[in-house]
Amino acid sequence: MTLAGKPGTSWTDVYGRARAAAPEAFDSERLLNYWGGRWRAEGTPSQATSPLDGRAIVGPPKLAAPDATRAVRAGLNEHRTWSTASLAERKQRVLAALDELAARRDLLALLLVWEIGKTWKSATADVDRCLDGVRWYCAEIDGMLAGRRPLRGPVSNIASWNYPMSVLMHAMLVQALAGNAAIAKAPTDGGVNCLTLATALVARHGLPLTLVSGSGAELSDALVRSPMIGCLSFVGGRGTGGAIAADLLDSGKRHILEQEGLNCWGVWEFSDWPALSEHIRSSFEYGKQRCTAYPRYVVQRSLFDEFLAAYLPAVQRLTFGHPLAVAAPDDPLPTLDFGPLISDTKAKELRDTVDEAIGRGGVPIHRGDLASGRFLPGQETSAYFAPVCVLEPPPSSPLHHVEPFGPVDSIVLVDTEAELVAAMNASNGALVSSLACDDEATAHRIAGEVQAFKVGINRPRSRGDRAEVFGGRGASWRGAFVGGELLVQAVTAGPPGERPYGHFPSYTLYPPA
Known part of the structure; x- marks a missing residue:
C-alpha cells in the first residue's frame, strides 16, 4: 500500500487557510504578538520544526522583556475596563467567540496536527473540549459568581504545549467570562499557530486577551513576578513549577501550579x-x-x-x-x-x-x-x-x-x-x-x-471536564484547585479572608468529595 498526504492538509495549505482566516495575525512568513487590542510586529520571528516530518514551519515571535512588560501593562488597563462589564455582556461576547471558533474547528485541529503531532481524533477532541467546556460555564456561571468579583489584575497563563485549546484557551475564556483580562505565553515547543488563530477569532468579539511569545527566562519578570498580575496559572514540569512556586512564596499572589507526577x-x-x-x-x-x-x-x-x-x-x-x-x-x-x-x-x-x-x-x-x-x-x-x-x-x-x-x-x-x-x-x-x-x-x-x-x-481517571474538580497531591500541584466552581473561585475574589481550596505550601485543604 502506497501512502500519500491527504489532499488539502499540507502545511502550505493549512498555513494559507489560517492567513486567509485571520490576516491581521499572520504574515506571509511570521506570526504577530497580540496585546492592547492590536496585533504587533514586535518580537523576533523564528522557525519551528513540525514533528510530523521534520519540515520547518512558522514558529513563535519571541519578545524581549521590555515588550512583555508593556503587554502586561496593557492587559492591566484592559482588565480594569472589562471587570466593570456586566455578566450578560461578557457572556454574550464569549458565546459569539465560541461560535466563530466552532466555524474554524477543523482548521484549528489541523494546525494542532502539524504543530504538536496530534492525531486527527485527538486534535478535534482538543478543540471540541474547549468549546463544549466553555459553553457549559456560560450556562452555569451566574450561580458561581454570586458574591464574587474579578481579581485586581489580569490572569497570567503559562502552559505546556500538549493541550493548547482544551487547557490553555479554555482557561482564558473562563477567566474572561469571570471578569478578568487573560494573558497567555505561547508554548515554545508548539501550538503557537493554533493559539494565534484562536486568539484572533476571539479578539474580534472584544474579549481582553493577550498572546505573547518568548523564553521563560526572558518573560518571567513580566508574567510571573509582576505586581500587575492578579493570578498565575501554570501547567508544566516540576523543575519550572518549583522555581515559580519559590518566586511566589512571599508574594501572596493567587496561583494555580499544575505539575507532573508519575501516575x-x-x-x-x-x-x-x-x-x-x-x-x-x-x-x-x-x-x-x-x-x-x-x-x-x-x-x-x-x-x-x-x-x-x-x-x-x-x-x-x-x-x-x-x-x-x-x-x-x-x-x-x-x-x-x-x-x-x-x-x-x-x-x-x-x-x-x-x-x-x-x-x-x-x-x-x-x-x-x-x-x-x-x-x-x-x-x-x-x-x-x-x-x-x-x-x-x-x-x-x-x-x-x-x-x-x-x-x-x-x-x-x-x-x-x-x-x-x-x-x-x-x-x-x-x-x-x-x-x-x-x-x-x-x-x-x-x-x-x-x-x-x-x-x-478498575477504571482510569482523567483531568475531567465541566463540574469535575482537578488538582494534585505532593509535588504534583501547588495552589488553587480547578474544575467547575473551583476554577471560577480560583480567578475571582470572594468574602474577606477567603482562601481558595487547594494545595498550598503552608497548608493542604481538599474540597469535600
Whole structure:
C-alpha cells in the first residue's frame, strides 16, 4: 500500500487557510504578538520544526522583556475596563467567540496536527473540549459568581504545549467570562499557530486577551513576578513549577501550579484481564504525552504472568504513524493510537533513558519497531517512537521515579500491600492513579494511602471536564484547585479572608468529595 498526504492538509495549505482566516495575525512568513487590542510586529520571528516530518514551519515571535512588560501593562488597563462589564455582556461576547471558533474547528485541529503531532481524533477532541467546556460555564456561571468579583489584575497563563485549546484557551475564556483580562505565553515547543488563530477569532468579539511569545527566562519578570498580575496559572514540569512556586512564596499572589507526577496503575488480587487490556491500549492516546497518562504498572508478583498475557496483546495492537497519511485521496484520515512525539530531541531523550535503564538491569518486556508505523514514503521519522515497556527499572533510572511523557511503560513487581503503596507513591505525589482489584472494599482502603488527587477503581481517571474538580497531591500541584466552581473561585475574589481550596505550601485543604 502506497501512502500519500491527504489532499488539502499540507502545511502550505493549512498555513494559507489560517492567513486567509485571520490576516491581521499572520504574515506571509511570521506570526504577530497580540496585546492592547492590536496585533504587533514586535518580537523576533523564528522557525519551528513540525514533528510530523521534520519540515520547518512558522514558529513563535519571541519578545524581549521590555515588550512583555508593556503587554502586561496593557492587559492591566484592559482588565480594569472589562471587570466593570456586566455578566450578560461578557457572556454574550464569549458565546459569539465560541461560535466563530466552532466555524474554524477543523482548521484549528489541523494546525494542532502539524504543530504538536496530534492525531486527527485527538486534535478535534482538543478543540471540541474547549468549546463544549466553555459553553457549559456560560450556562452555569451566574450561580458561581454570586458574591464574587474579578481579581485586581489580569490572569497570567503559562502552559505546556500538549493541550493548547482544551487547557490553555479554555482557561482564558473562563477567566474572561469571570471578569478578568487573560494573558497567555505561547508554548515554545508548539501550538503557537493554533493559539494565534484562536486568539484572533476571539479578539474580534472584544474579549481582553493577550498572546505573547518568548523564553521563560526572558518573560518571567513580566508574567510571573509582576505586581500587575492578579493570578498565575501554570501547567508544566516540576523543575519550572518549583522555581515559580519559590518566586511566589512571599508574594501572596493567587496561583494555580499544575505539575507532573508519575501516575500509577496498581494491580492487586485482580482477575478481569480483558477489561484491563482495553484500558492499557487506550492509555497510549497521544503517545502518553498527557499529564493524566499512566506510565507505571505496579503488579502483584503472583499475578504477573496473567498481567503480561493481557498487556502484551494490547501494546502489540497499537497503531502509530503520520496522522495525515492516506492510501487514497478520498479516504478518511487514519484512526491511529498516536503520532510523533513533540520533537526528535524528545524521542532521542527517551531512547537514551530506555537504553540506560536496560543497561543497568531493567528487563525489556516489549520493544516496538518503527517499521510497523504508518509513514509516507521517505519521510523523516526522527520524532517517532515505538512503544517500549521495561520491567523493574533500576532505582537510579528516571523511569523508576519520573514521568517519561512518551510511550514508555515500566512495571514494578510487589509482594505485599505495603510494597504496592510505596511503589505507587515513588514520585512524591501524582495527579491520578488507579487500582485494578476485584474487591472494591480492599481497593478503596488501598486508595486512601495512594498520594494521588484522583484514584480510579478498575477504571482510569482523567483531568475531567465541566463540574469535575482537578488538582494534585505532593509535588504534583501547588495552589488553587480547578474544575467547575473551583476554577471560577480560583480567578475571582470572594468574602474577606477567603482562601481558595487547594494545595498550598503552608497548608493542604481538599474540597469535600
